Amino acid sequence: MDNQGCFNEIQLFLIKIWSTRKALIKFQPLLSRLLNIKEDFHVHTSYNDHSALDLNVASAVNYAEAIGLKTLAFTEHVRRESNWIDSYVNEIEKINTNSNLKLITGFEAKILKDGSIDCLPKYSDNYFVIASFHTIYGNKEIWMNAIKNVIQNPDVNVIGHLAPEQSFSLDNEELIEICELLREHGKIIELNAKYNRPPLDWVLEFKEHNVEFHLGSDAHSLNEIGEFSRIRKLVQVVNSYT
Numbered sequence: 001m002d003n004q005g006c007f008n009e010i011q012l013f014l015i016k017i018w019s020t021r022k023a024l025i026k027f028q029p030l031l032s033r034l035l036n037i038k039e040d041f042h043v044h045t046s047y048n049d050h051s052a053l054d055l056n057v058a059s060a061v062n063y064a065e066a067i068g069l070k071t072l073a074f075t076e077h078v079r080r081e082s083n084w085i086d087s088y089v090n091e092i093e094k095i096n097t098n099s100n101l102k103l104i105t106g107f108e109a110k111i112l113k114d115g116s117i118d119c120l121p122k123y124s125d126n127y128f129v130i131a132s133f134h135t136i137y138g139n140k141e142i143w144m145n146a147i148k149n150v151i152q153n154p155d156v157n158v159i160g161h162l163a164p165e166q167s168f169s170l171d172n173e174e175l176i177e178i179c180e181l182l183r184e185h186g187k188i189i190e191l192n193a194k195y196n197r198p199p200l201d202w203v204l205e206f207k208e209h210n211v212e213f214h215l216g217s218d219a220h221s222l223n224e225i226g227e228f229s230r231i232r233k234l235v236q237v238v239n240s241y242t
């Protein structure tokens, strides 16, 4: 091989390494964003007044271990005036788990009309927070203002079961505005198995904008923990590379 031929060979080799490296760099964040059906980031307990009575911290942990979950986030409905929070937090923090199950202490907080959350800052500052709409405001302007404000709240980690109200839909520009805010503020979008939300077209748009997702069963009874069959389609869409 003459000098020129050798040079070309080396050049080709370097290009090959570079493109492999680029492919890996591109692939890496995608891999880390894959949804894991062994992680449930939205589980209630009987600290609220409407879950099954046998759903408590200990029984939920036992059940999660039995079905092989890797992550379980307790996210009880909170209000600013809730008076059970300290015993709830203590109970979770004292429980013994096997080393394979990671427990997260958190709350699901209602998004209020002005986009603030119904949770005292001393709790939202220190624990995992899902912010969800639980009131129908019946007005797109109020809803848009609330969602934009809550996404910018540094105490909020996740937006739960997000969907438009029945009386309105968002146009593409409005949806993209939300996508960009979610991305900018690092908020996670929950794929919620209880309500089968967000709508598929929203999930596709969030994915297009590299918004992060995770899974929440929104379990109010033991056998709903880690149960995601209702949102199989959404999980497939998020975990596919197209």
Ligand SMILES: [Zn+2]
Pocket (backbone or CB within 6 Å): 108, 132, 133, 134, 160, 161
């Ligand atoms: Zn909810």
Ligand SMILES: [Zn+2]
Pocket (backbone or CB within 6 Å): 042, 044, 108, 218
């Ligand atoms: Zn919930």
